[in-house]
Amino acid sequence: MKQESDRPSAASRRRFLQGAVVGGVAASALSRDAIAETAKAADNLPPNVPEWMKTPGDPAGSQPYGTPSEYEKNVVRHVPKNAPQYLSAASRTPLQDLDGIITPNGLFYERHHGGVPNIDPAQHRLVLHGLVEKPLIFTMEDIRRFPSQSRIHFLECSGNPIYTKPYGKTASDLVGLLSCAEWTGVSLKLVLQEAGLKPEAKWVVAEGADAAAMTRSIPIEKCLDDAMLVYSQNGERLRPQQGYPLRILLPGFEGNMNVKWLRRLKVTAEPVYSREETSKYTDLMADGVAREFTFYMEAKSIITRPSGGQRLAAPGFHEITGIAWSGHGKIRRVDISLDEGKSWQEAQLQEPILTRAITRFRFPWHWDGKPVVIQSRATDETGYVQPTLAELVSVRGENSFYHNNAIWPWRIAANGEISNAQA
Numbered sequence: 001m002k003q004e005s006d007r008p009s010a011a012s013r014r015r016f017l018q019g020a021v022v023g024g025v026a027a028s029a030l031s032r033d034a035i036a037e038t039a040k041a042a043d044n045l046p047p048n049v050p051e052w053m054k055t056p057g058d059p060a061g062s063q064p065y066g067t068p069s070e071y072e073k074n075v076v077r078h079v080p081k082n083a084p085q086y087l088s089a090a091s092r093t094p095l096q097d098l099d100g101i102i103t104p105n106g107l108f109y110e111r112h113h114g115g116v117p118n119i120d121p122a123q124h125r126l127v128l129h130g131l132v133e134k135p136l137i138f139t140m141e142d143i144r145r146f147p148s149q150s151r152i153h154f155l156e157c158s159g160n161p162i163y164t165k166p167y168g169k170t171a172s173d174l175v176g177l178l179s180c181a182e183w184t185g186v187s188l189k190l191v192l193q194e195a196g197l198k199p200e201a202k203w204v205v206a207e208g209a210d211a212a213a214m215t216r217s218i219p220i221e222k223c224l225d226d227a228m229l230v231y232s233q234n235g236e237r238l239r240p241q242q243g244y245p246l247r248i249l250l251p252g253f254e255g256n257m258n259v260k261w262l263r264r265l266k267v268t269a270e271p272v273y274s275r276e277e278t279s280k281y282t283d284l285m286a287d288g289v290a291r292e293f294t295f296y297m298e299a300k301s302i303i304t305r306p307s308g309g310q311r312l313a314a315p316g317f318h319e320i321t322g323i324a325w326s327g328h329g330k331i332r333r334v335d336i337s338l339d340e341g342k343s344w345q346e347a348q349l350q351e352p353i354l355t356r357a358i359t360r361f362r363f364p365w366h367w368d369g370k371p372v373v374i375q376s377r378a379t380d381e382t383g384y385v386q387p388t389l390a391e392l393v394s395v396r397g398e399n400s401f402y403h404n405n406a407i408w409p410w411r412i413a414a415n416g417e418i419s420n421a422q423a
């Protein structure tokens with residue numbers, strides 16, 4: 001399919017370039033430099049032998065740690081311009097530029113409250129104490145001696161996106177505090193069993209070794225289920241931004257609870273009611289009562305291509321593709337609407353469809369060149385259906401800040417420009 005659609009566009013580009021150089025009218029409209037550049041570009045096109053085939057390229061190992069092609073230099077984490085970037089800061093994954101379900105480590109979103117500490121793993125320790133039979137202190141070597149496991153899961157900040165306008169122009173602006181990786185580490189249950197839980201143990205309080213000393217209470221059920229202590233991400237050690245050398249991973253739970261730079265686990269009978277589970281990461285409802293300890297991120301999806309900030313070059317075939325995820329398990333289906341939400345058609349889900357991981361969806365589409373609003377809606381394996389923003393606000397009220405999993409429609413104008421239809 002891809003090859004078929006590539007062919008005519010390459011051919012028409014060649015015709016245009018040749019026309020620009022040879023054709024009198026087109027050429028007279030271009031500056032000398034532009035002509036030289038266009039001529040050079042044309043030299044590299046079929047049937048000519050391109051410049052980069054005429055001499056050997058860089059030797060293997062000329063980049064000890066590889067980086068993307070220089071032509072991809074615009075695919076970077078997005079740092080909001082007006083946000084203060086000292087201490088409590090974030091950078092966002094460019095979701096609209098990525099394919100598949102895995103976020104490359106250099107593009108994984110970042111959210112930290114006290115900067116990124118520079119931790120020497122040889123000096124890092126994990127303390128496990130509180131309601132345990134045998135308090136323990138682990139080195140990183142000790143942690144790596146436990147049987148390991150690798151699993152693919154998403155991580156998402158619960159402020160992704162916030163409810164207040166302006167909503168942002170691109171998929172990254174809206175939900176770029178979301179990434180997905182293959183994590184390797186040890187089952188937290190195993191580590192807790194090593195210390196032996198006392199019968200009163202109901203919560204585990206995790207503390208980070210950053211200047212924010214991020215502290216969150218985790219229910220014991222999650223700790224004995226799929227929680228992990230992770231040291232690797234997509235095959236290599238965690239990046240400093242993601243919690244090097246050790247973080248806790250709570251698949252499907254809001255990002256904030258996944259404490260990075262993990263230095264302490266205290267087993268308790270009650271939650272500690274830290275700042276991050278009282279004044280922050282709670283949602284004030286219309287009746288003045290706050291939702292707290294919400295834990296799981298609910299089902300969500302977004303179309304990443306075509307999406308805000310991009311432009312459709314011409315009517316004709318376009319694949320609509322995007323991502324869906326749910327903290328409650330697997331994605332069961334994704335529906336696409338091309339008529340402002342009046343009717344919905346089922347998209348294809350790309351394998352693998354994993355629990356608490358990003359699932360990629362695709363929908364073949366023919367754009368007739370008329371203005372249109374496109375949007376996606378996820379349903380997870382519990383049967384929960386992603387709501388519209390209006391539906392969400394009718395339940396949560398106007399005061400909520402976190403946990404916005406609404407549908408985000410894109411408007412495509414007749415000239416192909418794409419904008420946020422909700423803005």
Ligand SMILES: Nc1nc2c(c(=O)[nH]1)N[C@H]1C(S)=C(S)[C@@H](COP(=O)(O)O)O[C@H]1N2
Nearest residue numbers: 109110111112113157208214242255256260
């Ligand atoms: N120690 C520590 N852990 C932390 C944070 C922090 O500031 N300090 N930020 C939390 C928040 S709000 C989120 S959304 C996730 C972000 O993880 P990431 O930066 O690896 O994407 O880490 C969480 N764990």
Ligand SMILES: [Mo]
Nearest residue numbers: 157158255256
């Ligand atoms: Mo977060």
